[in-house]
Amino acid sequence: MGCSNTATLLLSTAKTPPYSTPTAFRFLQPRNPYPNLRCLSGKPPITPLSCLPNPPTLREICRNHVPDHVLRRLEEVGYLVPTDVQMEALPILFSGNDCILHAQTGSGKTLTYLLLIYSLINPKRSAVQALIVVPTRELGMQVTKVARMLAVARHMDPELEHKSCTVMALLDGGMLRRHKSWLKAEPPTIVVATIGSLSQMLQKQIFKLDSMQVLVVDEVDFLFNSSKQVSSLRMLLTSYSSCNNRQTVFASASIPQHRRFIHDCIQQKWTKGDVVHVHVNRIKPMPACLCHRFVICGRKEKHQLLLSLLQSDLPKSGIIFVGEQVWVSGQKKD
Numbered sequence: 001m002g003c004s005n006t007a008t009l010l011l012s013t014a015k016t017p018p019y020s021t022p023t024a025f026r027f028l029q030p031r032n033p034y035p036n037l038r039c040l041s042g043k044p045p046i047t048p049l050s051c052l053p054n055p056p057t058l059r060e061i062c063r064n065h066v067p068d069h070v071l072r073r074l075e076e077v078g079y080l081v082p083t084d085v086q087m088e089a090l091p092i093l094f095s096g097n098d099c100i101l102h103a104q105t106g107s108g109k110t111l112t113y114l115l116l117i118y119s120l121i122n123p124k125r126s127a128v129q130a131l132i133v134v135p136t137r138e139l140g141m142q143v144t145k146v147a148r149m150l151a152v153a154r155h156m157d158p159e160l161e162h163k164s165c166t167v168m169a170l171l172d173g174g175m176l177r178r179h180k181s182w183l184k185a186e187p188p189t190i191v192v193a194t195i196g197s198l199s200q201m202l203q204k205q206i207f208k209l210d211s212m213q214v215l216v217v218d219e220v221d222f223l224f225n226s227s228k229q230v231s232s233l234r235m236l237l238t239s240y241s242s243c244n245n246r247q248t249v250f251a252s253a254s255i256p257q258h259r260r261f262i263h264d265c266i267q268q269k270w271t272k273g274d275v276v277h278v279h280v281n282r283i284k285p286m287p288a289c290l291c292h293r294f295v296i297c298g299r300k301e302k303h304q305l306l307l308s309l310l311q312s313d314l315p316k317s318g319i320i321f322v323g324e325q326v327w328v329s330g331q332k333k334d
Protein backbone atom coordinates (compact mmCIF):
# COMPACT_ATOMS: atom_id res chain seq x y z
CA MET A 1 0.00 0.00 0.00
CA GLY A 2 1.62 3.26 -1.09
CA CYS A 3 1.31 6.66 0.42
CA SER A 4 -1.59 8.93 -0.48
CA ASN A 5 -0.62 11.97 -2.45
CA THR A 6 -3.82 13.22 -4.05
CA ALA A 7 -7.00 14.88 -2.87
CA THR A 8 -10.44 14.76 -4.39
CA LEU A 9 -12.54 17.89 -4.30
CA LEU A 10 -16.25 17.77 -4.85
CA LEU A 11 -17.70 21.21 -5.06
CA SER A 12 -21.47 21.63 -5.09
CA THR A 13 -22.43 25.21 -5.53
CA ALA A 14 -25.60 27.21 -5.80
CA LYS A 15 -25.39 29.65 -8.67
CA THR A 16 -26.17 33.28 -8.09
CA PRO A 17 -29.70 34.37 -9.11
CA PRO A 18 -31.51 34.63 -11.42
CA TYR A 19 -32.50 30.97 -11.48
CA SER A 20 -35.74 29.09 -11.34
CA THR A 21 -36.94 27.99 -7.91
CA PRO A 22 -36.22 24.26 -7.49
CA THR A 23 -39.33 22.14 -7.30
CA ALA A 24 -39.88 19.91 -4.28
CA PHE A 25 -39.55 16.94 -6.62
CA ARG A 26 -39.74 14.36 -3.86
CA PHE A 27 -43.49 14.68 -3.72
CA LEU A 28 -44.22 15.00 -7.45
CA GLN A 29 -46.43 12.34 -8.95
CA PRO A 30 -44.54 9.97 -11.22
CA ARG A 31 -44.58 10.75 -14.93
CA ASN A 32 -44.03 7.11 -15.85
CA PRO A 33 -47.39 5.30 -15.73
CA TYR A 34 -45.73 1.90 -15.54
CA PRO A 35 -44.95 0.58 -12.10
CA ASN A 36 -41.39 0.09 -10.98
CA LEU A 37 -42.68 -2.59 -8.75
CA ARG A 38 -41.49 -6.14 -9.15
CA CYS A 39 -43.47 -8.92 -7.61
CA LEU A 40 -41.31 -12.01 -7.49
CA SER A 41 -43.91 -14.55 -6.55
CA GLY A 42 -45.37 -14.75 -10.06
CA LYS A 43 -48.48 -12.84 -8.97
CA PRO A 44 -49.65 -10.16 -11.41
CA PRO A 45 -47.98 -6.77 -10.84
CA ILE A 46 -49.81 -4.49 -8.44
CA THR A 47 -50.88 -1.12 -9.83
CA PRO A 48 -49.20 1.46 -7.59
CA LEU A 49 -51.52 3.88 -5.84
CA SER A 50 -49.42 6.76 -7.15
CA CYS A 51 -50.75 6.00 -10.65
CA LEU A 52 -54.37 6.65 -9.65
CA PRO A 53 -55.94 9.99 -10.69
CA ASN A 54 -56.52 11.03 -7.04
CA PRO A 55 -53.75 9.42 -5.00
CA PRO A 56 -54.71 8.75 -1.38
CA THR A 57 -53.47 10.62 1.66
CA LEU A 58 -51.13 9.00 4.18
CA ARG A 59 -54.11 8.60 6.55
CA GLU A 60 -56.14 6.83 3.88
CA ILE A 61 -53.33 4.40 3.16
CA CYS A 62 -52.70 3.68 6.84
CA ARG A 63 -56.34 3.56 7.99
CA ASN A 64 -57.26 0.21 9.63
CA HIS A 65 -53.56 -0.62 10.02
CA VAL A 66 -51.81 2.13 11.99
CA PRO A 67 -53.44 3.20 15.30
CA ASP A 68 -55.33 6.45 15.13
CA HIS A 69 -53.18 8.22 17.73
CA VAL A 70 -50.09 7.63 15.55
CA LEU A 71 -51.93 8.96 12.49
CA ARG A 72 -52.91 12.07 14.44
CA ARG A 73 -49.25 12.54 15.41
CA LEU A 74 -48.23 12.26 11.76
CA GLU A 75 -50.70 14.99 10.87
CA GLU A 76 -49.55 17.19 13.75
CA VAL A 77 -46.02 17.17 12.35
CA GLY A 78 -47.29 17.79 8.81
CA TYR A 79 -46.98 14.38 7.15
CA LEU A 80 -50.18 14.40 5.10
CA VAL A 81 -49.20 13.36 1.60
CA PRO A 82 -47.26 10.10 1.16
CA THR A 83 -44.00 10.11 -0.74
CA ASP A 84 -43.73 7.77 -3.73
CA VAL A 85 -42.03 5.01 -1.76
CA GLN A 86 -44.62 5.25 1.02
CA MET A 87 -47.45 5.12 -1.49
CA GLU A 88 -46.05 2.08 -3.24
CA ALA A 89 -44.65 0.13 -0.30
CA LEU A 90 -47.15 0.63 2.53
CA PRO A 91 -50.03 -1.38 1.01
CA ILE A 92 -47.60 -4.22 0.27
CA LEU A 93 -46.17 -4.13 3.78
CA PHE A 94 -49.63 -3.99 5.37
CA SER A 95 -50.59 -7.08 3.40
CA GLY A 96 -47.80 -8.93 5.22
CA ASN A 97 -45.12 -9.18 2.53
CA ASP A 98 -41.42 -8.87 3.17
CA CYS A 99 -40.03 -5.94 1.24
CA ILE A 100 -36.84 -4.50 -0.20
CA LEU A 101 -37.26 -0.72 -0.12
CA HIS A 102 -34.96 0.60 -2.80
CA ALA A 103 -35.30 4.38 -3.09
CA GLN A 104 -33.07 7.37 -3.00
CA THR A 105 -31.89 9.10 0.18
CA GLY A 106 -34.56 11.35 1.63
CA SER A 107 -37.41 9.55 -0.14
CA GLY A 108 -39.18 8.59 3.10
CA LYS A 109 -38.06 4.99 3.66
CA THR A 110 -37.64 5.47 7.42
CA LEU A 111 -41.24 6.55 7.92
CA THR A 112 -42.38 3.69 5.65
CA TYR A 113 -40.91 0.96 7.83
CA LEU A 114 -41.81 2.77 11.07
CA LEU A 115 -45.47 2.86 10.00
CA LEU A 116 -45.31 -0.89 9.37
CA ILE A 117 -43.85 -1.35 12.86
CA TYR A 118 -46.56 0.80 14.46
CA SER A 119 -49.20 -1.22 12.60
CA LEU A 120 -47.98 -4.48 14.18
CA ILE A 121 -46.73 -3.79 17.68
CA ASN A 122 -48.83 -4.11 20.79
CA PRO A 123 -47.64 -1.67 23.49
CA LYS A 124 -49.44 -3.72 26.15
CA ARG A 125 -46.99 -6.59 25.57
CA SER A 126 -43.74 -6.36 27.45
CA ALA A 127 -41.35 -7.67 24.80
CA VAL A 128 -39.10 -6.44 22.02
CA GLN A 129 -41.37 -6.60 18.99
CA ALA A 130 -39.40 -4.67 16.36
CA LEU A 131 -35.69 -4.41 15.65
CA ILE A 132 -34.12 -1.85 13.33
CA VAL A 133 -30.48 -2.51 12.45
CA VAL A 134 -28.46 0.48 11.23
CA PRO A 135 -24.82 0.73 10.14
CA THR A 136 -23.87 3.82 12.13
CA ARG A 137 -24.58 5.51 15.42
CA GLU A 138 -25.61 8.73 13.61
CA LEU A 139 -28.25 7.03 11.51
CA GLY A 140 -29.41 5.14 14.60
CA MET A 141 -29.94 8.41 16.44
CA GLN A 142 -31.97 9.86 13.56
CA VAL A 143 -34.20 6.78 13.30
CA THR A 144 -34.70 6.69 17.08
CA LYS A 145 -35.78 10.32 17.01
CA VAL A 146 -38.47 9.69 14.40
CA ALA A 147 -39.63 6.49 16.14
CA ARG A 148 -39.93 8.36 19.47
CA MET A 149 -41.68 11.26 17.79
CA LEU A 150 -44.43 8.84 16.71
CA ALA A 151 -44.42 7.10 20.09
CA VAL A 152 -45.29 10.25 22.04
CA ALA A 153 -48.74 10.32 20.43
CA ARG A 154 -51.48 10.57 23.03
CA HIS A 155 -53.97 7.72 23.17
CA MET A 156 -57.67 8.41 23.32
CA ASP A 157 -57.97 5.06 25.08
CA PRO A 158 -57.18 5.81 28.78
CA GLU A 159 -56.16 2.18 29.33
CA LEU A 160 -53.33 2.59 26.85
CA GLU A 161 -52.38 6.12 27.84
CA HIS A 162 -49.84 5.01 30.44
CA LYS A 163 -48.58 2.14 28.28
CA SER A 164 -47.05 3.87 25.32
CA CYS A 165 -44.51 2.23 23.10
CA THR A 166 -40.86 2.55 24.19
CA VAL A 167 -37.90 2.90 21.85
CA MET A 168 -34.36 1.94 22.89
CA ALA A 169 -31.26 3.02 20.98
CA LEU A 170 -28.57 0.36 21.33
CA LEU A 171 -25.76 2.09 19.49
CA ASP A 172 -21.98 1.77 19.41
CA GLY A 173 -20.40 4.14 21.90
CA GLY A 174 -23.53 4.14 24.07
CA MET A 175 -23.87 3.11 27.70
CA LEU A 176 -24.48 -0.57 27.18
CA ARG A 177 -24.35 -1.37 30.91
CA ARG A 178 -27.34 0.88 31.56
CA HIS A 179 -29.17 -0.66 28.63
CA LYS A 180 -28.59 -4.15 30.02
CA SER A 181 -30.56 -3.39 33.17
CA TRP A 182 -33.27 -1.67 31.17
CA LEU A 183 -33.59 -4.67 28.83
CA LYS A 184 -33.85 -7.03 31.78
CA ALA A 185 -36.29 -4.91 33.81
CA GLU A 186 -38.72 -3.80 31.11
CA PRO A 187 -38.00 -4.70 27.50
CA PRO A 188 -38.62 -1.83 25.07
CA THR A 189 -41.10 -2.35 22.24
CA ILE A 190 -38.73 -1.14 19.52
CA VAL A 191 -34.92 -1.44 19.47
CA VAL A 192 -32.75 0.57 17.09
CA ALA A 193 -29.28 -0.98 17.08
CA THR A 194 -25.90 -1.03 15.42
CA ILE A 195 -24.84 -4.57 14.68
CA GLY A 196 -21.84 -4.48 17.06
CA SER A 197 -23.82 -3.50 20.16
CA LEU A 198 -26.66 -5.80 19.24
CA SER A 199 -24.37 -8.82 18.81
CA GLN A 200 -22.87 -8.24 22.27
CA MET A 201 -26.33 -8.30 23.83
CA LEU A 202 -27.42 -11.35 21.84
CA GLN A 203 -24.30 -13.33 22.71
CA LYS A 204 -24.77 -12.60 26.41
CA GLN A 205 -28.43 -13.55 26.01
CA ILE A 206 -29.56 -10.27 27.53
CA PHE A 207 -31.69 -9.70 24.55
CA LYS A 208 -33.99 -12.24 22.87
CA LEU A 209 -35.74 -12.03 19.57
CA ASP A 210 -38.51 -14.60 20.23
CA SER A 211 -41.25 -11.97 20.06
CA MET A 212 -39.82 -9.96 17.21
CA GLN A 213 -42.47 -9.29 14.58
CA VAL A 214 -40.53 -6.92 12.32
CA LEU A 215 -36.84 -6.88 11.44
CA VAL A 216 -35.60 -3.89 9.47
CA VAL A 217 -32.08 -3.64 8.08
CA ASP A 218 -31.44 -0.04 7.02
CA GLU A 219 -28.66 0.88 4.56
CA VAL A 220 -28.36 -2.81 3.84
CA ASP A 221 -25.75 -2.32 1.07
CA PHE A 222 -23.46 -0.57 3.55
CA LEU A 223 -23.79 -3.39 6.09
CA PHE A 224 -23.14 -6.11 3.53
CA ASN A 225 -20.10 -4.23 2.24
CA SER A 226 -18.52 -3.96 5.66
CA SER A 227 -16.39 -7.01 6.34
CA LYS A 228 -16.59 -6.21 10.07
CA GLN A 229 -20.38 -6.30 10.16
CA VAL A 230 -21.40 -8.83 7.56
CA SER A 231 -20.94 -12.06 9.54
CA SER A 232 -22.91 -10.70 12.52
CA LEU A 233 -25.63 -9.56 10.17
CA ARG A 234 -25.87 -12.99 8.53
CA MET A 235 -26.10 -14.58 12.00
CA LEU A 236 -28.87 -12.21 12.95
CA LEU A 237 -30.82 -12.94 9.78
CA THR A 238 -30.69 -16.70 10.14
CA SER A 239 -29.56 -17.88 13.57
CA TYR A 240 -31.37 -15.66 16.04
CA SER A 241 -34.78 -15.63 14.41
CA SER A 242 -36.59 -17.25 11.52
CA CYS A 243 -37.93 -15.34 8.54
CA ASN A 244 -41.24 -17.22 8.87
CA ASN A 245 -41.93 -15.68 12.28
CA ARG A 246 -41.28 -12.10 11.31
CA GLN A 247 -41.77 -9.56 8.56
CA THR A 248 -38.41 -8.50 7.13
CA VAL A 249 -37.64 -5.16 5.47
CA PHE A 250 -34.36 -4.19 3.81
CA ALA A 251 -33.95 -0.50 3.01
CA SER A 252 -31.30 1.21 0.94
CA ALA A 253 -30.73 3.99 -1.55
CA SER A 254 -28.54 1.71 -3.64
CA ILE A 255 -28.50 -2.04 -3.99
CA PRO A 256 -25.84 -2.98 -6.52
CA GLN A 257 -26.77 -6.24 -8.27
CA HIS A 258 -30.22 -6.14 -6.72
CA ARG A 259 -31.40 -9.26 -8.57
CA ARG A 260 -28.55 -11.21 -7.02
CA PHE A 261 -29.40 -9.75 -3.61
CA ILE A 262 -33.08 -10.76 -3.90
CA HIS A 263 -32.02 -14.24 -4.98
CA ASP A 264 -29.76 -14.49 -1.89
CA CYS A 265 -32.56 -13.22 0.37
CA ILE A 266 -34.80 -16.08 -0.74
CA GLN A 267 -32.10 -18.76 -0.93
CA GLN A 268 -30.60 -17.97 2.45
CA LYS A 269 -34.06 -17.56 4.03
CA TRP A 270 -33.40 -13.99 5.11
CA THR A 271 -36.85 -13.25 3.73
CA LYS A 272 -39.86 -15.27 2.67
CA GLY A 273 -40.01 -16.45 -0.94
CA ASP A 274 -42.54 -13.82 -2.01
CA VAL A 275 -40.40 -10.83 -0.98
CA VAL A 276 -41.30 -7.73 -3.02
CA HIS A 277 -38.74 -5.33 -4.45
CA VAL A 278 -40.12 -1.79 -4.35
CA HIS A 279 -37.83 0.25 -6.55
CA VAL A 280 -38.62 3.94 -6.63
CA ASN A 281 -35.68 5.53 -8.30
CA ARG A 282 -36.72 7.96 -10.93
CA ILE A 283 -33.87 9.93 -12.38
CA LYS A 284 -34.38 13.57 -11.53
CA PRO A 285 -32.72 16.33 -13.51
CA MET A 286 -30.32 18.35 -11.40
CA PRO A 287 -31.90 21.71 -10.51
CA ALA A 288 -30.55 24.41 -12.81
CA CYS A 289 -29.34 26.45 -9.82
CA LEU A 290 -26.79 23.76 -8.84
CA CYS A 291 -23.39 23.15 -10.34
CA HIS A 292 -21.16 20.15 -9.48
CA ARG A 293 -17.44 19.94 -10.01
CA PHE A 294 -15.21 16.95 -9.37
CA VAL A 295 -11.47 17.54 -9.45
CA ILE A 296 -8.45 15.38 -8.59
CA CYS A 297 -5.21 17.15 -7.69
CA GLY A 298 -2.06 16.79 -5.63
CA ARG A 299 -2.49 17.18 -1.90
CA LYS A 300 -0.46 20.38 -1.74
CA GLU A 301 -2.40 22.03 -4.58
CA LYS A 302 -5.86 21.61 -3.15
CA HIS A 303 -6.19 25.04 -1.50
CA GLN A 304 -4.99 26.87 -4.58
CA LEU A 305 -7.25 24.85 -6.84
CA LEU A 306 -10.28 25.41 -4.65
CA LEU A 307 -9.58 29.12 -4.56
CA SER A 308 -9.37 29.37 -8.34
CA LEU A 309 -12.59 27.34 -8.75
CA LEU A 310 -14.39 29.69 -6.38
CA GLN A 311 -12.98 32.71 -8.19
CA SER A 312 -14.04 31.43 -11.60
CA ASP A 313 -17.56 30.28 -10.59
CA LEU A 314 -18.36 33.02 -8.05
CA PRO A 315 -21.02 30.86 -6.36
CA LYS A 316 -23.56 32.29 -3.97
CA SER A 317 -22.91 29.38 -1.61
CA GLY A 318 -21.27 25.98 -1.81
CA ILE A 319 -20.55 22.67 -0.08
CA ILE A 320 -17.05 21.26 -0.46
CA PHE A 321 -16.08 17.65 0.17
CA VAL A 322 -12.39 16.79 0.27
CA GLY A 323 -11.30 13.16 0.25
CA GLU A 324 -7.86 11.58 0.10
CA GLN A 325 -7.07 8.82 -2.33
CA VAL A 326 -4.91 5.94 -1.22
CA TRP A 327 -2.98 4.05 -3.89
CA VAL A 328 -3.39 0.34 -3.68
CA SER A 329 -0.16 -1.58 -4.39
CA GLY A 330 0.15 -2.42 -8.07
CA GLN A 331 -2.01 0.54 -9.06
CA LYS A 332 -0.27 2.99 -11.35
CA LYS A 333 0.24 6.54 -10.04
CA ASP A 334 -0.33 9.26 -12.64
Ligand SMILES: Nc1ncnc2c1ncn2[C@@H]1O[C@H](COP(=O)(O)OP(=O)(O)OP(=O)(O)O)[C@@H](O)[C@H]1O
Pocket (backbone or CB within 6 Å): 058, 078, 079, 080, 081, 082, 083, 086, 103, 104, 105, 106, 107, 108, 109, 110, 111, 112, 252, 253
Ligand atom coordinates in the same frame (compact mmCIF):
# COMPACT_ATOMS: atom_id res chain seq x y z
N1 LIG B 1 -44.95 11.84 3.90
C1 LIG B 1 -44.09 12.79 4.21
N2 LIG B 1 -44.45 14.08 4.20
C2 LIG B 1 -43.56 15.05 4.51
N3 LIG B 1 -42.27 14.83 4.88
C3 LIG B 1 -41.87 13.55 4.90
C4 LIG B 1 -42.73 12.47 4.59
N4 LIG B 1 -42.04 11.31 4.73
C5 LIG B 1 -40.80 11.65 5.12
N5 LIG B 1 -40.70 12.99 5.23
C6 LIG B 1 -39.48 13.77 5.60
O1 LIG B 1 -38.53 13.63 4.54
C7 LIG B 1 -37.22 13.56 5.07
C8 LIG B 1 -36.53 12.32 4.57
O2 LIG B 1 -37.22 11.17 5.03
P1 LIG B 1 -36.46 9.84 5.49
O3 LIG B 1 -35.34 10.13 6.43
O4 LIG B 1 -37.52 8.88 5.94
O5 LIG B 1 -35.85 9.36 4.11
P2 LIG B 1 -34.99 8.06 3.86
O6 LIG B 1 -35.38 7.55 2.52
O7 LIG B 1 -35.13 7.11 5.00
O8 LIG B 1 -33.53 8.64 3.80
P3 LIG B 1 -32.14 7.87 4.09
O9 LIG B 1 -31.85 7.05 2.88
O10 LIG B 1 -31.18 9.01 4.27
O11 LIG B 1 -32.28 7.05 5.34
C9 LIG B 1 -37.34 13.58 6.59
O12 LIG B 1 -37.09 14.89 7.03
C10 LIG B 1 -38.80 13.22 6.84
O13 LIG B 1 -39.25 13.83 8.01
